[in-house]
Amino acid sequence: MANISLKNICKVYPNGFEAVKDFNLDIEDKEFIIFVGPSGCGKSTTLRMIAGLEDISSGELTIDGKVMNAVEPKDRDIAMVFQNYALYPHMTVYDNMAFGLKLRKVPKDQIDKQVREAAKILDLEKLLDRKPKALSGGQRQRVAMGRAIVRNPKVFLMDEPLSNLDAKLRVQMRIEISKLHDRLGATIIYVTHDQTEAMTLGTRIVVMKDGVVQQIDSPQNLYAKPCNQFVAGFIGSPQMNFIDAKIKVNGNNVTTTIGDKEIAIPASKTKALIDGGYDGKTVVLGIRPEDIHDSQMFIDASPNTVIESTIRVYELLGAEVFLYFDYAGAQITARVDPRTTAKTGDTISFALDMEKSHFFEKETGVTITN
Amino acid sequence: MNYEQKRDALLKKLYKETGITFEITDNTNDEVQTIAKLEQLLQHYPSDDNRNFFFQQFLLGKLPKEEIVPGLHRFHVEKGTPVVLFLISFRQPYSKDSLSILSSMFAPDAIHLIHMDETNVVLIRELKADLPEEQLYEMVASTSDMLGTEAMISARIAFDRCVCDPILLPEIYQHCYLALEIGSLFFASETILSYSRLGLEKLIYQLPPQACKEFLQDHFKDFDFKELDNESRSTIQAFLDNGLSLAETSRALYVHRNTLIYRIDKFEKQTGLDIRKFDDAMICKIGLLIADSTS
Numbered sequence: 001m002a003n004i005s006l007k008n009i010c011k012v013y014p015n016g017f018e019a020v021k022d023f024n025l026d027i028e029d030k031e032f033i034i035f036v037g038p039s040g041c042g043k044s045t046t047l048r049m050i051a052g053l054e055d056i057s058s059g060e061l062t063i064d065g066k067v068m069n070a071v072e073p074k075d076r077d078i079a080m081v082f083q084n085y086a087l088y089p090h091m092t093v094y095d096n097m098a099f100g101l102k103l104r105k106v107p108k109d110q111i112d113k114q115v116r117e118a119a120k121i122l123d124l125e126k127l128l129d130r131k132p133k134a135l136s137g138g139q140r141q142r143v144a145m146g147r148a149i150v151r152n153p154k155v156f157l158m159d160e161p162l163s164n165l166d167a168k169l170r171v172q173m174r175i176e177i178s179k180l181h182d183r184l185g186a187t188i189i190y191v192t193h194d195q196t197e198a199m200t201l202g203t204r205i206v207v208m209k210d211g212v213v214q215q216i217d218s219p220q221n222l223y224a225k226p227c228n229q230f231v232a233g234f235i236g237s238p239q240m241n242f243i244d245a246k247i248k249v250n251g252n253n254v255t256t257t258i259g260d261k262e263i264a265i266p267a268s269k270t271k272a273l274i275d276g277g278y279d280g281k282t283v284v285l286g287i288r289p290e291d292i293h294d295s296q297m298f299i300d301a302s303p304n305t306v307i308e309s310t311i312r313v314y315e316l317l318g319a320e321v322f323l324y325f326d327y328a329g330a331q332i333t334a335r336v337d338p339r340t341t342a343k344t345g346d347t348i349s350f351a352l353d354m355e356k357s358h359f360f361e362k363e364t365g366v367t368i369t370n
Numbered sequence: 371m372n373y374e375q376k377r378d379a380l381l382k383k384l385y386k387e388t389g390i391t392f393e394i395t396d397n398t399n400d401e402v403q404t405i406a407k408l409e410q411l412l413q414h415y416p417s418d419d420n421r422n423f424f425f426q427q428f429l430l431g432k433l434p435k436e437e438i439v440p441g442l443h444r445f446h447v448e449k450g451t452p453v454v455l456f457l458i459s460f461r462q463p464y465s466k467d468s469l470s471i472l473s474s475m476f477a478p479d480a481i482h483l484i485h486m487d488e489t490n491v492v493l494i495r496e497l498k499a500d501l502p503e504e505q506l507y508e509m510v511a512s513t514s515d516m517l518g519t520e521a522m523i524s525a526r527i528a529f530d531r532c533v534c535d536p537i538l539l540p541e542i543y544q545h546c547y548l549a550l551e552i553g554s555l556f557f558a559s560e561t562i563l564s565y566s567r568l569g570l571e572k573l574i575y576q577l578p579p580q581a582c583k584e585f586l587q588d589h590f591k592d593f594d595f596k597e598l599d600n601e602s603r604s605t606i607q608a609f610l611d612n613g614l615s616l617a618e619t620s621r622a623l624y625v626h627r628n629t630l631i632y633r634i635d636k637f638e639k640q641t642g643l644d645i646r647k648f649d650d651a652m653i654c655k656i657g658l659l660i661a662d663s664t665s
Contacts, residue, residue, distance in 0.1 A: 014558065015554065017559070040559075048524070053461075053524035072522075084514075091474070099520060100519075147519060210601065212600075230623075230625070232624075244626065
């Protein structure tokens, strides 16, 4: 398969719009890399530059050490899967998968071999004679994947391939794609705006915003150690809660005031706040919904981190409950045990697990400490 | 295939290509000769050139009026059948592969592919029923993705509404052409452009340059949108896109509400416009679009 390297890649459109700025990434052979970010962040543009469907304005793209900037898309040994898995309606599954190879003038016997191999991998062997209208949504998507697999490319590029599927099928196909990656041992670059897809599929994730790479890391690190407030908010669902917090340093002890409550900050996080000169300054405290507890046991164990508020909305999701409330001008979400007795309108106490808190610069959003 | 089947298929093809009904009245030829003659006719009739020339001139509005209706009839584009037109603009001169993919995507007797120039192709497709814009968008998106999947070909595709009277196709073509032009100014990274979704951008594009210049001078004086950093620009854009809602925008940008307020205040200091107010937000939106169109 392939090693891919992107060095200082930029994309500027003729109207001056800078879609991608100074993108740098080295992708190892067999990696499953995810580009994730909100719409318009440049993730699809970057993918299309790798494919050759967009020109690279500046920078260098190499695949296996060979510079690809000027290489025609069809000669890059890359296959793409898009979200609109259109199939040729008048052709059978077999012909749909074979069509691209026929265009490339691949000999018939080789086409047959490659199509049957791909069909086996995708469990489509029994459907080869069917026409697309006789297939389910998931089967059609598998045929679309098959068209990429038959080419046996060095790299697979997938641009939101599951976006057109319903939620249930999306989960199912996510598992299929993960299995496919293991089976093919392929290098895959996958674009999505869905952070759940990103977290579950990727070996590494590239988080993008406004054409700029925010962080490249493993799913675990992105979640636990976001480099800025954007990444912290984007990764995780429901998203991390953000509250304005005033810092007070007293020797080696640091406290933060949120609303009318002064809360002690654990020793593991004080150094960055002291060294950064944040005494007396307002920063942003980030805390994930699962790190806000309503259980009496937790409240008793952490009396210095307890806040009080009235529940605005109670949402039971089966295995967990989301409680929504306002505190210090922010809308807060807590993810608690479904056995909670709290209900909409109740005023209750919550304990914040400050060991898992994050602090961000108020103006730049850069992480002070995780 | 026996003789009758072969003969009928060739006659059908000849009718399709020429618009003329052929009959075989000379019985002196044997079956092999008849088939060979029909094949020769097909081969020598420059149908593609004729058809292409007709549609090209028709779409560009260069055909004399009296030639239009007979021509459309000859090439089997009849009034009453809904048709949609896609203007496909390839990034590079297109190849036979592109056309093979396009022809294979749709029923072969229900489309016309017209070569406009080395990078532009028009696809006219007959539909069973009038389709709403969303479904047409899906169809175009599939076409675009198919070109990318099968042959790694990049193209921008513009489309407009369905029409049941083919006489309207030149107007639709003009709309698509305009959509590509406007798209390259305002939607540079978009590959699919729907004429009916161009919105305010279409209006700004058609304003006289002097009026645009005056608007910027009147409302922004010395401020130049080029001075806006990316973060401020995307914040303003998101605030406008989210209906001037602080809560929605801060959620969309994954920033704290106060951070958003700070950035909006900063823009107010630069321009004097408080985009929390609708009138100022409108001025800002129009200013941004004019700045984009003149950049």
